[in-house]
Amino acid sequence: MAIELSNEQLFLHVVEAGSFKAAAEQLGIDPSLVSRRIVSLEQRLNVKLMTRSTKRSYPTEAGEQYYQGLRKLLDEQQALESQISQTNEIPSGKLRVAAPHDFARQFVLPVLTQMNELYASLSIELTLSSQYEDLIGQGIDVAIRVGELPDSSLRSKKLGEVRRVLVASSAYLMRKGVPTDITMLSEHDFIFYSGAQAQKPIEIGAKSVKVQGRFIVNSVSALRDLVLQGQGIHLGPKWAFNEALASGDVVQLFKDQPLKGFPLHALYPCRAFVPAKVRVFIDTLYAQCQQQGLG
Amino acid sequence: MAIELSNEQLFLHVVEAGSFKAAAEQLGIDPSLVSRRIVSLEQRLNVKLMTRSTKRSYPTEAGEQYYQGLRKLLDEQQALESQISQTNEIPSGKLRVAAPHDFARQFVLPVLTQMNELYASLSIELTLSSQYEDLIGQGIDVAIRVGELPDSSLRSKKLGEVRRVLVASSAYLMRKGVPTDITMLSEHDFIFYSGAQAQKPIEIGAKSVKVQGRFIVNSVSALRDLVLQGQGIHLGPKWAFNEALASGDVVQLFKDQPLKGFPLHALYPCRAFVPAKVRVFIDTLYAQCQQQGLG
DNA sequence: ACACTTATTGCATTTTTTGCATTTAATAAA
DNA sequence: TTTATTAAATGCAAAAAATGCAATAAGTGT
Known part of the structure; x- marks a missing residue:
């Protein structure tokens, strides 16, 4: 079976799967192939990306940095390609959302479960927290914030007003x-x-x-x-x-x-092409908020 | 001779070279290979990217969009990879600068000629204009602006104060x-x-x-x-x-x-990883401005 | 219509990619 | 420490692809 992923994309899979073998199984390819391609990537970059071990393989510090950066870039590239090929972009990949605990239970969870049912190739990670100031830039795709916005280099969309x-x-x-x-x-x-x-x-x-x-x-x-x-x-x-x-x-x-009242915002990284998963999530959440009286 | 470029990178070369043959010659590969890989890219995206002709081949509208987006993304990826591999990043690729005519002649040109001499794999495009409000986002890497900044989603670095x-x-x-x-x-x-x-x-x-x-x-x-x-x-x-x-x-x-006086700023797109060419240019221009009494 | 240039296609060859079987390495348990 | 277990790396052969050459097709300018 041929592999349609670049070494870089494969690397993302490996980090998320937690081991070479797990990634190989998820992708239906041989673990040796995973190993070889990661090695090849490491040689090209001249840096060790993964710390191998029997139980789990972790990204090194460089690997972690690379992972964070690549994930964004490749998401964005996918958004770009969907746009130019006029394909209806289908949310896919991993959507990471951070939101305040109670707000999320009422407003965010329904949206995420709906998206989960709708899009087969989408996986979701929800971080519930009241302290997620600078979570974006550390792999969070969207953060929900209640209250006045801080400065930040993020884009924002106003979801509504919390009365x-x-x-x-x-x-x-x-x-x-x-x-x-x-x-x-x-x-x-x-x-x-x-x-x-x-x-x-x-x-x-x-x-x-x-x-x-x-x-x-x-x-x-x-x-x-x-x-x-x-x-x-x-x-x-x-x-x-x-x-x-x-x-x-x-x-x-x-x-x-x-x-x-308090303004309610969705914050997301400033990039040229916003991935479908992010766009759909924010749009749906916006509709949800309007409908539930946060207009 | 093996090719070390992805189809996407090759596409950038073709657009910049203006024809398949020119790109092939610059890269030392057969034109047929260029053709095949562009076709392969077009099939993957399900969109025609280039309008072929004898004298010159132009990107289609979709191709132009893809070119603009890809160029940024790949530049950024390169910056990321340089960073994680601790390689001293060497400015390369095409640096596109927009600046007011007279300011550029005195301050920008010396910096660009210096960079041109220093970095062999760098090419430069300077757009002299007083009307380049929204040039960024259309392929400009850095724009120089005299006077108060408008809003914009761009990053800026203050170069000095025009007395x-x-x-x-x-x-x-x-x-x-x-x-x-x-x-x-x-x-x-x-x-x-x-x-x-x-x-x-x-x-x-x-x-x-x-x-x-x-x-x-x-x-x-x-x-x-x-x-x-x-x-x-x-x-x-x-x-x-x-x-x-x-x-x-x-x-x-x-x-x-x-x-x-008037503040003097360099504006550049907001991205996670700023390419070396942009960083070096701004840093050098900053030094130049300070030295020439625009502190 | 003709000359000329560029893109595309057929085909043989080289190179790379891939999976299987095996070896090596690392962790956990006895 | 030894042993059992599991994951990662390696050798090798088969499969797939990438590549260049030569030939063809297509487009441009005279």
């Missing part, structure tokens, strides 16, 4: 009383999401009020649990509380007063 | 009188460079004065000729008048008053 709500459980309000004026908030127990916004004064309309609380948690779902348990008032993303609001478990305070 | 001087010939001043106060400038004949700055009030120190004139020219050297011929006062880049000032043909007015 925020001030919520508390009816049990809590029963116990502590319903604040009828914004200034009354300072007398209440607050629950904060960690990060820049935590413990900052809350701005509602033109007014600003300093609030207090003892819980700071970096998980939206954990915060929702705390709210439902009546631990206090929380200023959080509307999407996380839609259900609880509908069921009446949670009450929205100052419903008619405007609260500043 | 400006207010100059006139002694003959002109003899005839029209030497302005001793800034407000007196409004009574003089001015010569303008075309563009945004033309005919705008001149700001010297804290003062601003509206000036008049009938010449607007988009050439620094032509403007210098006009100044030398005593046609009027000109606010122009200092570097263009250094010689004339030293020889006394031209007199600098309000020498001790600060005049706002």
